[in-house]
Amino acid sequence: MKESGNILFCGVGGQGILLASEITAYALLEAGFDAKKSEVHGMAQRGGSVVAHLRFGEKVYSPLIDLGQVDFMVAFEMMESVRYLPFLHEKSQVIVNTHTIAPPSVATGKTTYPENLLANFSRHNISHLPIDGAAIGHKVGEIRAANVALVGALSNFLPVQKELFLEVMKKRLPTKILDVNLKAFAEGSKVSGQ
Amino acid sequence: MSENSIEKLWLSGNEAFALGAYEAGVTVASGYPGTPSTEILENFAQYDGIYTEWAPNEKVALEVTIGASFAGARALATMKHVGVNVAADPLFTVSYTGVRGGLVIIAADDPEMHSSQNEQDTRNYAYAAKLPMFEPSDPAEAREFMKLAYDISEIYDTPVLVRSTTRVSHVKGRVKPETRETPPETSIQKDPAKLVMLPANARRRRTILEDRHESLVQFSESCYHNRIEWGDRKIGFITSGISYLYTKEAFPEASIMKLGMIYPFPEKMIRDFAEEIEKLYIIEELDPFIETHVKAMGIRCTGKKLIPAVGELNTSIIKKAITGKGAPDLFTPAEIPMRPPNMCPGCPHRGLFYCLSRLDVFVSGDIGCYTLGFLPPLSAMDSCVCMGASIGVAHGMAKALGDAGKEKIVAVLGDSTFCHSGITGLVNMVYNKSYATVIILDNRITGMTGHQQNPASGKTLMGEPAHAIDLEALCQAVGVKHIATVNPLQLKQTKKALKEAIEHDGPSVVIARYPCALLPEEKKKKKTPYSLQREDCNGCTSCLRIGCPSISWTPVTPEEGAKLGYKEKQKGYAQISETCNGCGLCAQLCKSKAICKTKEAQA
Numbered sequence: 001m002k003e004s005g006n007i008l009f010c011g012v013g014g015q016g017i018l019l020a021s022e023i024t025a026y027a028l029l030e031a032g033f034d035a036k037k038s039e040v041h042g043m044a045q046r047g048g049s050v051v052a053h054l055r056f057g058e059k060v061y062s063p064l065i066d067l068g069q070v071d072f073m074v075a076f077e078m079m080e081s082v083r084y085l086p087f088l089h090e091k092s093q094v095i096v097n098t099h100t101i102a103p104p105s106v107a108t109g110k111t112t113y114p115e116n117l118l119a120n121f122s123r124h125n126i127s128h129l130p131i132d133g134a135a136i137g138h139k140v141g142e143i144r145a146a147n148v149a150l151v152g153a154l155s156n157f158l159p160v161q162k163e164l165f166l167e168v169m170k171k172r173l174p175t176k177i178l179d180v181n182l183k184a185f186a187e188g189s190k191v192s193g194q
Numbered sequence: 195m196s197e198n199s200i201e202k203l204w205l206s207g208n209e210a211f212a213l214g215a216y217e218a219g220v221t222v223a224s225g226y227p228g229t230p231s232t233e234i235l236e237n238f239a240q241y242d243g244i245y246t247e248w249a250p251n252e253k254v255a256l257e258v259t260i261g262a263s264f265a266g267a268r269a270l271a272t273m274k275h276v277g278v279n280v281a282a283d284p285l286f287t288v289s290y291t292g293v294r295g296g297l298v299i300i301a302a303d304d305p306e307m308h309s310s311q312n313e314q315d316t317r318n319y320a321y322a323a324k325l326p327m328f329e330p331s332d333p334a335e336a337r338e339f340m341k342l343a344y345d346i347s348e349i350y351d352t353p354v355l356v357r358s359t360t361r362v363s364h365v366k367g368r369v370k371p372e373t374r375e376t377p378p379e380t381s382i383q384k385d386p387a388k389l390v391m392l393p394a395n396a397r398r399r400r401t402i403l404e405d406r407h408e409s410l411v412q413f414s415e416s417c418y419h420n421r422i423e424w425g426d427r428k429i430g431f432i433t434s435g436i437s438y439l440y441t442k443e444a445f446p447e448a449s450i451m452k453l454g455m456i457y458p459f460p461e462k463m464i465r466d467f468a469e470e471i472e473k474l475y476i477i478e479e480l481d482p483f484i485e486t487h488v489k490a491m492g493i494r495c496t497g498k499k500l501i502p503a504v505g506e507l508n509t510s511i512i513k514k515a516i517t518g519k520g521a522p523d524l525f526t527p528a529e530i531p532m533r534p535p536n537m538c539p540g541c542p543h544r545g546l547f548y549c550l551s552r553l554d555v556f557v558s559g560d561i562g563c564y565t566l567g568f569l570p571p572l573s574a575m576d577s578c579v580c581m582g583a584s585i586g587v588a589h590g591m592a593k594a595l596g597d598a599g600k601e602k603i604v605a606v607l608g609d610s611t612f613c614h615s616g617i618t619g620l621v622n623m624v625y626n627k628s629y630a631t632v633i634i635l636d637n638r639i640t641g642m643t644g645h646q647q648n649p650a651s652g653k654t655l656m657g658e659p660a661h662a663i664d665l666e667a668l669c670q671a672v673g674v675k676h677i678a679t680v681n682p683l684q685l686k687q688t689k690k691a692l693k694e695a696i697e698h699d700g701p702s703v704v705i706a707r708y709p710c711a712l713l714p715e716e717k718k719k720k721k722t723p724y725s726l727q728r729e730d731c732n733g734c735t736s737c738l739r740i741g742c743p744s745i746s747w748t749p750v751t752p753e754e755g756a757k758l759g760y761k762e763k764q765k766g767y768a769q770i771s772e773t774c775n776g777c778g779l780c781a782q783l784c785k786s787k788a789i790c791k792t793k794e795a796q797a
Contacts, residue, residue, distance in 0.1 A: 012533065013535065014538075025204070025366065026204070029204055029368075034367075034368060035204070035366075035367075035368075036332070036365055036366065036367045037365065037366040037367075038361055038364065038365045038366075039364050040308045040309070040360065040364060041229050041230060041232075041233075041308075041309065041364055041643075041644065046535035046536060046537065046538060046563060046566065046642075047533075047535055047536040047537075047538065047743050048533055048534055048535030048536070049532075049533040060367075061439045061440075061442045061443045062439045062440050062442075062443045062508070062509050063332070063361055063365040063367070063436075063439070064361065064440075064508045064509070066508060066509050066510045066521060067510055067521045067524050068521045068522065068524045068525075069521075079530050079531070079533075080533070082528045082530055083527070083528075083530060083533075085525045085526075085527055085528055086524040086525055086526070086527050088525055101743075102746045103531050103532065103533040103534075104533075104534065104536055104569070104570070104571075104741060104743075105531045105532070106531060106746065106747075107738070107743065107745060107746040107747060108570075108571055108735075108738045108741070108747060109735070109738065109747035109749065109766065111531050112749070113531075114528075114529075114530050114531070117528075117530075120528045124525055143772075
């Protein structure tokens, strides 16, 4: 298993990127890695494009991932996955929620939502795993749990035992949302297991 | 991996600053929210045995902590970089008085302007106010440097600045906690020769400042956090803060001098280092602060000639600047639409800005979520300078334009911004006989920084109920004759109130009051979302003009249109998504009555 890695979480403000990256980071910490995470607060969070960098290894210096250095991308929205293309390399693994959120220029009819977005990955032979986060959300009874379903998918690729993810969620999530999130995690990890 | 033991906490820089302050025995902390500094006091408030508050602005916050220091307590003031400008007046003079209990000011800079109106380098204040400054690189140092800063403050009788940046404050990393020091006893001790800064005393203190500076230079030479990590001596770097981590990663084999204490400089250490190094580079974000100083010492070095002075740095920028080689072939970005931030569904500011967008006025704006009223389709803000500036700017325009500007100038600012520094502007407007209209967007909270209480919100930082300023009574007391309060989600009433206020001869105030849609008590309220009946939509796009993220446009082909029974010229229809928060603005604009509450639609 790889002993260091760079994970980029990206999506739209309000999609639960913070929680997903926290769960992942704590699981990595429990597994004995050093980890640093960088995020941006304030105005960018108001429905704008949001990104969080998570790096792990024996010792992490810079909290930012360099261009071309993302090993795993977890994209919460389809168009956002493509926005960060220059961060990827040929062996990157992309996990992408096929959910779409129209940016203002599309919502107001000025432009249209781009088509065939995932072709951007196929073209460069980048391994990508599309996940219908909304469907999983509906299935487990909480649309907002889509973020944790993506973490479930990611867990298949990380050098961390699944149990550690479950422990972290049990320790850190409020009781009333724990159950749906555990279910969403399990559903997400099934998708990539295929 | 014992270094990564679970006993260590995993904290953001801001959480670590709060922990460090707590461990240092700080008992009084005051600040004003501002990205990226806000979470320091929010986290500090979680500890027992402390007092902390949101002050109306950074100047007041610093003054509060000066008082606490004079009473013997260890005290902390926090603010973002632009807040230091507001607090600069007390800052420069508390440098003269010195302290009793340790006094530390954390200033958080925002290179790249993720959430700021400028990118300024607060290190310049250390030089200008003759104050020592520390600059941590990560959360572990954030905790550690706080404790050192309090010791230095008391030993050298000086306030101490600690500089953070976005990539320190909002980065999470491992931090090892320690036990808390016993807070110092507080008491009244008079010492007028030291604390009363009138010319005779200040002149005496002024010379003490010079002696203190010399002592601090000596300390800087021996400070453990100013250190050299020897490596290849062909190239060497002097760096600090977050830039140290980027440099370390870009050139792991090089010699690096890391300045944890960024002012005053350890001149001897720098000279000794420079002598050993063939080619010396200075790596720092924003201004050439270290570089200018090193060059003034007569040492040859390269800095801003290669390293950008604009925006954030990162590992590859540094690598490319020094070696000329960038990252290997990167995938070219795909062309996709931008996704700028937007007001939330149900945001009460949207109604107000929609009304302003239909008026022929110059909108002098201010700092807050509502600055997003600038963006299309609302496009209803014409200037924005700094906290509270909206009112002064409006007044100045009115004076310059004379009669030609009548009924044409409005100022817009939030409740927290009004309390921060808008009140004095309004006093000036009345006193000096203006005619502009001031709109206070009272959403009952400080919104953009993530819901901090303020003097008008009715609660303190520590969660206690507090007096909420009566904004109407305040404006009246200031001397405003025309004051109206409206719910900005009621478009007709809002338009009418704005029109009347703007037409009023003399200064007027409109208070647009409705709570932020993200407040927990608002979220709890059962709100019925709206939906749009596709067959009733006539494609007029009126609802799209409010720029609501829940409303989107679906184009149709003439054939599809015909099937839906649309007229030939109808090019599409609008849709409302499940993120609708039920504010009802769009329904008020829909002339074909296609938008109604979801329940009604189902009935």
